[in-house]
Amino acid sequence: MFKSIRHGMFAALAGFTILICICYTGLTLVIAYVTEDMLVDRLLQREAAAVTAQSGGSGHAGPAQHDLIRTYTSIDALPSAVQATALAGSRRAEIFTDTGQHYHFRTLDLQAPAGAQRLYLVADVAPLLVVSALVRDVGGVLIGVAIGLIALALLLAYLLSRRLVLPLQVLADDVRTLRPGMDIAPGIQQRRDEIGYLAQKFATTIAELHAVLAREQAFTRDVSHELRTPLTIMNNTFVKAGSRLPDEHEVAQLRAGVDDIANTVDVLFALARAGHIADAPFDLRGAIEESLLRLVADDWTGERLTLDLPDRLDVTGNRHLAALLMNNCIGNALFHGGPASRLTLTFSAGRLRLENSTDPARTGAMQGFLHGQNLLLRIAEAMAWDVAFDAGESTYRVDIVPRLPDQNKSLHNCTSRARRT
Numbered sequence: 446m447f448k449s450i451r452h453g454m455f456a457a458l459a460g461f462t463i464l465i466c467i468c469y470t471g472l473t474l475v476i477a478y479v480t481e482d483m484l485v486d487r488l489l490q491r492e493a494a495a496v497t498a499q500s501g502g503s504g505h506a507g508p509a510q511h512d513l514i515r516t517y518t519s520i521d522a523l524p525s526a527v528q529a530t531a532l533a534g535s536r537r538a539e540i541f542t543d544t545g546q547h548y549h550f551r552t553l554d555l556q557a558p559a560g561a562q563r564l565y566l567v568a569d570v571a572p573l574l575v576v577s578a579l580v581r582d583v584g585g586v587l588i589g590v591a592i593g594l595i596a597l598a599l600l601l602a603y604l605l606s607r608r609l610v611l612p613l614q615v616l617a618d619d620v621r622t623l624r625p626g627m628d629i630a631p632g633i634q635q636r637r638d639e640i641g642y643l644a645q646k647f648a649t650t651i652a653e654l655h656a657v658l659a660r661e662q663a664f665t666r667d668v669s670h671e672l673r674t675p676l677t678i679m680n681n682t683f684v685k686a687g688s689r690l691p692d693e694h695e696v697a698q699l700r701a702g703v704d705d706i707a708n709t710v711d712v713l714f715a716l717a718r719a720g721h722i723a724d725a726p727f728d729l730r731g732a733i734e735e736s737l738l739r740l741v742a743d744d745w746t747g748e749r750l751t752l753d754l755p756d757r758l759d760v761t762g763n764r765h766l767a768a769l770l771m772n773n774c775i776g777n778a779l780f781h782g783g784p785a786s787r788l789t790l791t792f793s794a795g796r797l798r799l800e801n802s803t804d805p806a807r808t809g810a811m812q813g814f815l816h817g818q819n820l821l822l823r824i825a826e827a828m829a830w831d832v833a834f835d836a837g838e839s840t841y842r843v844d845i846v847p848r849l850p851d852q853n854k855s856l857h858n859c860t861s862r863a864r865r866t
Contacts, residue, residue, distance in 0.1 A: 458602035
């Protein structure tokens with residue numbers, strides 16, 4: 446078994462080349478010998494026609510016109526090597542001898558008044574055997590030329606096999622040495638043949654595999670990191686309560702921790718499936734209003750909640766991920782702000798701003814502003830949005846820059862113009 450495709454292809458091309466050379470050499474020799482025999486047979490045929498014409502029906506034959514051909518009227522007069530063939534009844538034959546003679550034998554029946562007269566035409570054609578003499582005289586040169594041509598053919602087979610298999614070897618080396626985040630060489634992918642198509646499919650599959658592995662690693666990391674904080678708070682609440690029943694404040698903390706875990710799990714699963722969720726235009730104001738109706742209590746007045754949003758806020762992204770983003774941002778604002786906090790949502794110059802007041806006295810009961818930011822950043826990254834956080838002494842601000850439909854059209858038009866160019 447060959448070590449590589451190149452070795453196998455070289456062996457196949459070399460074997461095919463040598464086979465072709467041997468076949469054509471054998472065919473050439475066969476054609477040369479057949480041509481030589483046909484020439485001698487044609488000479489005997491012409492001599493037979495000339496003898497028949499000279500006889501004129503008398504049954505007497507004159508001497509042969511060709512020096513290499515002799516006529517015999519009796520079998521006993523034939524050369525000993527030819528007698529056995531004539532006695533066997535053969536009318537035409539080619540006879541080889543160990544003494545160097547090479548006979549071509551032919552019988553001829555002449556018409557005579559007393560009956561048919563049989564003549565024997567025998568040609569010693571050893572001087573006419575050009576092929577044998579050629580092989581004997583220049584055989585070494587012919588063998589040398591044949592060896593040189595075979596060597597040249599093997600060299601061409603080696604170069605051809607190397608040229609044909611080189612792209613496959615490059616592709617195999619790229620796949621063998623591929624590491625997470627790396628891609629297959631662009632030159633191989635740009636080939637307009639089956640190898641280029643195979644390289645593109647490999648690159649697409651490997652990129653998808655790397656994306657799946659990255660989402661799995663992020664999911665595992667986020668589960669261990671993001672769920673630890675609410676679980677720690679809930680555990681501390683139980684430890685603090687001891688054997689007594691939790692009070693209202695502790696129950697509220699436990700309920701907030703359960704809600705936080707539920708939201709975090711929803712976000713983690715949504716991010717794990719983000720590679721299979723398609724983007725589409727939707728109304729972001731609707732998602733914001735749904736989150737406010739779900740999270741904001743009835744005692745909130747217009748002084749505590751301020752909305753400065755357009756009647757319709759069309760953006761591009763995933764509605765489910767956007768709803769999770771709004772739920773987490775608004776939920777964190779309500780939790781960190783406390784019962785007397787104020788919440789303001791404004792949209793200006795393509796930027797959505799969520800700003801809430803904070804109570805420094807509740808710092809010990811807060812989970813911390815950094816908790817959950819990594820998830821929010823990943824949600825925004827999955828939709829190609831921008832998110833920025835700013836924690837001040839008395840306010841906490843989140844700036845969200847979504848993708849607008851006009852930006853998608855402009856990007857599509859720029860891409861189209863670049864392709865046409």
